Amino acid sequence: MDKLEAFLSRAEQLLARLEPLLPPAVPEPDWSAHAFRWRRQGLAGWLEAVRSPHTIRLSSLTRVDHPKRELIRNTRQFLAGRPYNNVLLTGSRGTGKSSLVKALLAEFAGEGLRLIEVDKGHLVDLPLIVDAVRERPERFILFCDDLSFEDGEDAYKALKTALDGGIAAQCDNLLVMATSNRRHLLPEKMSENLASQNVDGEIHPGEAIEEKVSLSDRFGLWLTFYPFDQGAYLDAVAAWLAHYGLAMDEGAERAALQWALTRGARSGRVAYQFARDWAGRDEAERKPLIPGAEA
Numbered sequence: 410m411d412k413l414e415a416f417l418s419r420a421e422q423l424l425a426r427l428e429p430l431l432p433p434a435v436p437e438p439d440w441s442a443h444a445f446r447w448r449r450q451g452l453a454g455w456l457e458a459v460r461s462p463h464t465i466r467l468s469s470l471t472r473v474d475h476p477k478r479e480l481i482r483n484t485r486q487f488l489a490g491r492p493y494n495n496v497l498l499t500g501s502r503g504t505g506k507s508s509l510v511k512a513l514l515a516e517f518a519g520e521g522l523r524l525i526e527v528d529k530g531h532l533v534d535l536p537l538i539v540d541a542v543r544e545r546p547e548r549f550i551l552f553c554d555d556l557s558f559e560d561g562e563d564a565y566k567a568l569k570t571a572l573d574g575g576i577a578a579q580c581d582n583l584l585v586m587a588t589s590n591r592r593h594l595l596p597e598k599m600s601e602n603l604a605s606q607n608v609d610g611e612i613h614p615g616e617a618i619e620e621k622v623s624l625s626d627r628f629g630l631w632l633t634f635y636p637f638d639q640g641a642y643l644d645a646v647a648a649w650l651a652h653y654g655l656a657m658d659e660g661a662e663r664a665a666l667q668w669a670l671t672r673g674a675r676s677g678r679v680a681y682q683f684a685r686d687w688a689g690r691d692e693a694e695r696k697p698l699i700p701g702a703e704a
Contacts, residue, residue, distance in 0.1 A: 487584045
């Protein structure tokens with residue numbers, strides 16, 4: 410009996426030491442939420458509800474009319490159960506790529522749209538995410554922000570399979586959207602370009618380039634965002650000031666231009682950051698920048 414008690418005691422001690430290393434129990438997703446993050450610990454992954462997602466109104470995003478129109482059209486097709494394309498949003502930083510995707514949730518959540526944010530390091534779990542949502546009545550955007558891959562990363566292979574080419578049928582209630590500053594998502598080296606061949610006057614890319622381009626090719630809809638000029642920047646400032654209940658007067662315009670100079674950039678993100686700063690000041694702090702107010 411003493412030996413049995415000693416054995417059980419040692420077994421309990423061993424289990425206590427192993428318990429922190431074991432994966433947590435996977436919770437059932439709270440499907441009442443509108444947004445989710447894919448979480449991972451050890452070998453376990455699960456959908457974590459986001460109670461207060463960052464909401465942006467589509468009307469607040471200016472000078473991106475063409476990509477906004479195309480994105481809304483494609484999303485409406487998706488919600489209606491008609492054919493649609495996965496979307497790659499590329500271009501200059503701060504021009505509204507991520508904001509447009511988030512604004513879709515605010516616009517269409519009432520029609521059953523949901524958003525799942527996935528870190529690129531967790532893209533290998535895409536089959537698990539697909540299995541979790543396949544039978545759900547909602548329509549899910551799988552969102553991967555600022556997507557790009559470096560040499561040695563192979564998570565892009567799972568994304569390629571999910572987008573196109575897997576043996577299983579595609580999940581028709583899942584729409585993949587990714588934003589990136591790179592059109593081809595993977596770095597291209599000069600040595601790879603040198604491997605291209607000239608055949609009868611036509612350029613045939615080398616195998617390494619073909620492999621890297623093949624990922625972005627699997628997105629059916631490409632939307633490109635361009636740098637803002639001064640007019641576009643000031644339009645974005647005016648829209649964000651209106652969001653905070655403020656008018657775009659001469660003082661705000663001068664301050665917004667000075668703000669852009671200090672940041673060395675004009676973009677929707679810089680406009681948003683200025684508007685937050687300007688709206689956070691009290692009225693007395695804003696008046697000195699208006700000509701004649703100092704007197």
